[in-house]
Amino acid sequence: MKNQLKSIQDTLLMGPGPSCVHPSVYNALATNTIGHLDPYFINLMDQIKGYLKILMNTRNRLTIPVSGTGSAGMETCFVNLLEKNDNVLILINGVFGTRMEDVASRLGANVDVLKFEWGTPVIVDAVEGQLNKKNYDLLAVVHAETSTGVCNPINEIGELIRKKKTLYLVDCVTSLGGMEVKMDKWHIDALYSGTQKCLSCPPGLAPVSFSDRAVEKLNNRKAKVPNWYLDLSMITQYWSGKSRVYHHTAPINMLYGLYQACYNIIQEGMEAVFKRHMNMHNLLISELEQMGIQILVETQSRLPMLNSLIIPDGVDDGEIRSRLLNEYQIEIGGGLGPLTGKIWRIGLMGETAREENIIRLIDALKKLL
Numbered sequence: 268m269k270n271q272l273k274s275i276q277d278t279l280l281m282g283p284g285p286s287c288v289h290p291s292v293y294n295a296l297a298t299n300t301i302g303h304l305d306p307y308f309i310n311l312m313d314q315i316k317g318y319l320k321i322l323m324n325t326r327n328r329l330t331i332p333v334s335g336t337g338s339a340g341m342e343t344c345f346v347n348l349l350e351k352n353d354n355v356l357i358l359i360n361g362v363f364g365t366r367m368e369d370v371a372s373r374l375g376a377n378v379d380v381l382k383f384e385w386g387t388p389v390i391v392d393a394v395e396g397q398l399n400k401k402n403y404d405l406l407a408v409v410h411a412e413t414s415t416g417v418c419n420p421i422n423e424i425g426e427l428i429r430k431k432k433t434l435y436l437v438d439c440v441t442s443l444g445g446m447e448v449k450m451d452k453w454h455i456d457a458l459y460s461g462t463q464k465c466l467s468c469p470p471g472l473a474p475v476s477f478s479d480r481a482v483e484k485l486n487n488r489k490a491k492v493p494n495w496y497l498d499l500s501m502i503t504q505y506w507s508g509k510s511r512v513y514h515h516t517a518p519i520n521m522l523y524g525l526y527q528a529c530y531n532i533i534q535e536g537m538e539a540v541f542k543r544h545m546n547m548h549n550l551l552i553s554e555l556e557q558m559g560i561q562i563l564v565e566t567q568s569r570l571p572m573l574n575s576l577i578i579p580d581g582v583d584d585g586e587i588r589s590r591l592l593n594e595y596q597i598e599i600g601g602g603l604g605p606l607t608g609k610i611w612r613i614g615l616m617g618e619t620a621r622e623e624n625i626i627r628l629i630d631a632l633k634k635l636l
């Protein structure tokens with residue numbers, strides 16, 4: 268019998284996630300499993316909560332990693348904060364805004380959407396106009412739209428609703444750990460992320476944080492949270508307090524990995540990490556431009572960690588990506604939805620954002636094109 272794992276190649280992950288994982292995180296994942304109510308583990312959970320608060324720039328007590336990927340984080344925020352017939356406004360300029368609309372609609376909420384062209388940011392004036400027309404219980408938007416490489420103006424949108432009753436929900440799956448995320452300062456009430464992007468940990472956990480306003484909404488629900496597994500009113504009994512109550516068995520080793528990944532970022536210094544992402548982004552863009560390749564997004568709205576480039580005319584999308592993977596062991600991402608076959612998405616997330624990786628990719632692209 269052949270062990271398939273032994274033949275998995277060491278791929279340089281330069282797509283939209285997962286990103287490269289530091290050996291210290293792999294070591295952490297391989298640490299001995301202990302019990303999920305072991306006092307040593309409870310102590311580690313408390314430290315992880317503290318690290319996440321630092322990364323999110325928040326003082327929110329309800330800040331925990333939910334078991335599941337980024338989409339579980341998205342679902343957690345919507346199922347806990349929405350009730351039937353609540354009015355929701357979702358700002359959409361890519362795949363993940365579209366997914367939010369789907370998740371919110373399944374919960375029986377009245378969902379309005381404002382759509383913006385893919386590859387361009389949300390227009391704040393349009394949001395203001397809509398907020399003047401109708402009162403919303405919740406407004407949701409993606410910070411770093413991974414499907415296009417656009418950064419949305421989270422701070423400005425937060426300013427629009429900070430004096431309203433509207434709860435502000437932001438997807439920080441791709442932004443957290445790679446660029447500034449100021450949860451409290453930007454008046455965000457609910458935030459979720461994922462481990463496999465700029466946190467440079469394998470996929471499997473979704474850091475989530477709720478403001479006091481969001482917790483109040485949760486505590487005053489008319490109906491139970493319609494999803495047992497993601498009900499934060501129960502999960503928090505395991506994640507906080509003196510005596511912890513079993514809810515589901517925590518993914519112990521994934522949490523070791525997340526602990527180490529957060530530790531690495533805080534140890535390097537968040538400012539230094541953000542600067543490294545920005546410097547690597549600038550290097551990649553200048554190399555691509557020298558090759559005559561165009562970038563999808565205008566300079567001022569570009570994300571440092573996700574770069575969308577327009578596939579040059581006459582180049583076969585699938586062929587180049589599969590040759591990059593098979594001949595050079597480099598993964599990049601293709602386009603999604605209306606951008607399928609039109610763009611490539613190059614990730615510079617977390618550990619991937621290093622000069623040697625960019626040089627390796629550019630060398631390979633020059634040979635292939």
Ligand code: PLP
Pocket residue numbers: 283284336337338339341363409411412413414438440441461470
């Ligand atoms: N939101 C954004 C912005 C994402 O980029 C992703 C994944 O790429 C998700 C949500 C969903 O996360 P996951 O695929 O980990 O469930």
